[in-house]
Amino acid sequence: MLESLQIPGLGDSSLLGLLIFWIPFIIIMLYGQRIQMYISLGEISRSLNKLKLMKEKSREEVIDFVSKISQSKENLSEKIDQFLEYFTIQPVNLDPAGIVKKIEHIVNVKDDRMRAEIKQLVSSATDVQTSNIENVIEVASALNYYYKAVRHFYLLGKKTMSYIWIVQLQMILPTILEESNALMKAISAFKQSQPIGDGIGAMVVGKMMIGKEKKTVAKETAMSESEYKGRGLYLIKAEGPGGNVGQPGNAIARMIDEMGIKIDVIIMIDAALKLEGEKTGEIAEGVGAAIGGIGVERFKIEEVASKYNIPLYAIVIKQSIIDAVSAMKKEIAETTDKVIEIVKRAVEEKAKEGDKVAVVGVGNSVGISQ
Template sequence: MQEPSNVLDVITQLMFMAFLLMAFTGADARLRMYIWAKNIRVKMEEIKGYAEESEKETLEVLKKLNVKNADEIVRRIKEFFHISPVDIEPTDITKRMAHIIRTGQERWERLLSSSLPEDVPRAHKHNAMVMLEITNSLNTIYKIVRHYLLTSLKTNNFFLMMQLWMLMPMISKMSKTLRDALDTFKNCRPVGDGAGPLVAFRLLINKKRLWRPAKDTVAGEVDIEGRRVIVIKAEGPGATVGSPGEAVQRVVEELRGKVDLILTVDAALKLEGEETGQIAEGSGAAIGDPGPEKIAIERAATKYGIPLEAIVIKMSAEEAITDMPEKVAKAVDLVVQKVIERVKELPKGATAIVAGIGNTCGVAQ
């Protein structure tokens, strides 16, 4: 009978030889690719399920609104895409980007409006638009993941497969968040990103007048102890972000630059370790659009030398597009007080613009 130590030596040598054989033949890499591909397929099927559920629920909502050709509208919009403007020539890139974004939005609206009964409220239309956008996003995510998985298998690309496998937990998490957000927008409940519009709503309670300076955007005038404050937000309670940058720019021009402060209030993505509902103050325009709306505010402030300040409420990406957390709702009350205190620092007779940036789903004016 062999000694136990000899048996262990033999097993160790066999394992070492097997390892060398796999390393020289590439079998280890193929085994890892097989395991990664299996894990990616599981996550990919989950994303596919989210996309199908989103499409199904969106169809149900459209049919409840008596939309004609609902199936055709969903089929066309879920495959809709935007082509970014040429960026090697930066001249007027933001104008070109704004034009492309607006063209896409108007195309979606025409497709939906042409099939909607005339008596459907604007809020229901906006909510349906966001649900269509979520369906489009989930469908796009699924197709991109499938593309890179099949490409890595077809080309036997070890590194491409590895990168996709490493990114899948984040992609899967964001896809699930989009799926959860569908229920929030379907029932028109306030989202975390609605913190800015909610601050504006609180300020507009005692408004003197209300008007629309830009598409899907309202402005109201209030008085805070002798200071004139013009509050801007997206027009609710439907799910829309409006055009706050364009609105701020128009108001500033109408006032011929006689504005003492522009203050933007928005949600901001928190860093890991930060608390949800944490409030921070800074300078600049707090707005998360691709560029056109933000630069409109910056240009208006720079043209007339108007101080440009911001207050943000921090939250995660998941909290921003799903039901507003209690901590964010409580932080809104504190931000309202901070805005009032900041306005009171201005001399009496001064004029300030406060823009509540974000999706105004479930928040009126």
């Protein structure tokens, strides 16, 4: 049978050999990259559909949440869509000197505008509900942006048939999908005002503030005075139980510069992203300003610490990005008492009797009072 398929003049090679080896080989040599590109485009398209579903679901969740609070029958979707499309133009960085102040100004304008418009839309909302609506809108807005950005590069890659565009997008997509899944979980936590993993720093300091008088030292930032073994403690966290992050940088700067409090040591407690292989809820100690975000608060704390030569110590609780934005896991919540003990030990070791120590609990205070 095989002999009958032999091609005259081609020696030992057969037509079957030609079919199963040489033709695919030539096709792969000539069109391999194009085939790979179509496979990649197919994968991106499937991921894009998932992002689209998440974007639409988050939009519906926001509309449902706002409608329930406002108890209004009017159509809120147009206003919510407007919120989701809000953008912030970062200041020009050609001359970076003084850029942090400009960033802070832009961010404050954005926050104030958003808050005012939410209050206008849902006049009956309490401060806690307003913060939670703001958080939910921010999450939905991020999902909306992720979808649009991925769609942009997908369509650009498809239009130009550029392998580089497509492969880069394909490589980064698992991370984008992971973050999008985390954001979807965050919506549920914010809607129900449940503490999220990121709030562990606020939870630790909040516990130390129980029963003590609270003052507002900066926007949405509470401070209490306490004492431990002859050392004065200034406990600072974002005001809860609304979803605020406060302004710990402004709080410390104001305490030192305006209120005349001489701080000798700053201890910061925050959630930190764990590396793959590290356990959720692992506690680590270090030095420096433990605070994330856009960088304004960190800059201010570093500025004031270096100006007055105040040592900065950090205690972090490790977690993944999903843990950080979804309802707080048991392993994270259970570190509260251990971290308080570490703070007490650090106060004793790093400060002398009579010294004043600022203990800053960094993180979103959703579902966490003080």
